[in-house]
Amino acid sequence: MNDISNIRLYALRAIYLLVVVGLALTLWPEVLASKKPIASWGFFHGVQTCMMGAFWLLCALGIRYPLQMLPILMWELIWKTMWLVAVPLPLYLNGTFDEKLLPNVMAIGAVVLIYLVMPWSYVYHHYVKKQGNPWRKLG
Numbered sequence: 001m002n003d004i005s006n007i008r009l010y011a012l013r014a015i016y017l018l019v020v021v022g023l024a025l026t027l028w029p030e031v032l033a034s035k036k037p038i039a040s041w042g043f044f045h046g047v048q049t050c051m052m053g054a055f056w057l058l059c060a061l062g063i064r065y066p067l068q069m070l071p072i073l074m075w076e077l078i079w080k081t082m083w084l085v086a087v088p089l090p091l092y093l094n095g096t097f098d099e100k101l102l103p104n105v106m107a108i109g110a111v112v113l114i115y116l117v118m119p120w121s122y123v124y125h126h127y128v129k130k131q132g133n134p135w136r137k138l139g
Contacts, residue, residue, distance in 0.1 A: 004119050009066050011117040015073065016062035018113075023056040070123065073114055080111035 031049060034041075041049065055072065062069035088105045091097040 004067065004122055008117065008119050012066035012070075012073070012119070013063050015113060015117055016059045016066065016069070019059040019076075020056060020063065023052060023059075027052050027056060067119075067122065070118075073118065074123070074127075077111055077114045077118070080108045083108055084111070 027049065031053070055076075058069060058072045062072060084105070088097060088101055091101070
């Protein structure tokens with residue numbers, strides 16, 4: 001029921017590693033080589049940078065603890081799917097899709113890899129079917 005194969009665990013680790021390496025190559029050089037402090041980057045750019053740094057750290061933990069860190073992959077899966085459905089899909093269906101958006105769609109569309117490696121039975125049993133923690137101690 002909740003047994004996850006080694007292949008699935010290694011596939012999850014590969015996803016976490018892909019994120020860690022990808023952000024190491026794109027995020028950290030910008031942060032470390034910046035002549036200006038993050039506080040001067042502007043509100044949204046600073047928030048995005050800090051959020052991606054936290055995401056990077058949590059994905060690094062996911063390499064060691066792939067099942068315990070599933071909520072971080074679930075968050076990634078949900079926001080990327082929402083964006084793909086809410087932003088480029090309506091533009092495409094209306095015939096107003098701007099080709100400049102294509103690199104973002106391709107990068108965010110890589111979320112399909114998470115759909116493929118997610119242990120859906122485990123997610124169902126641990127996050128849907130399993131009884132939640134009590135709100136307060138009884139007795």
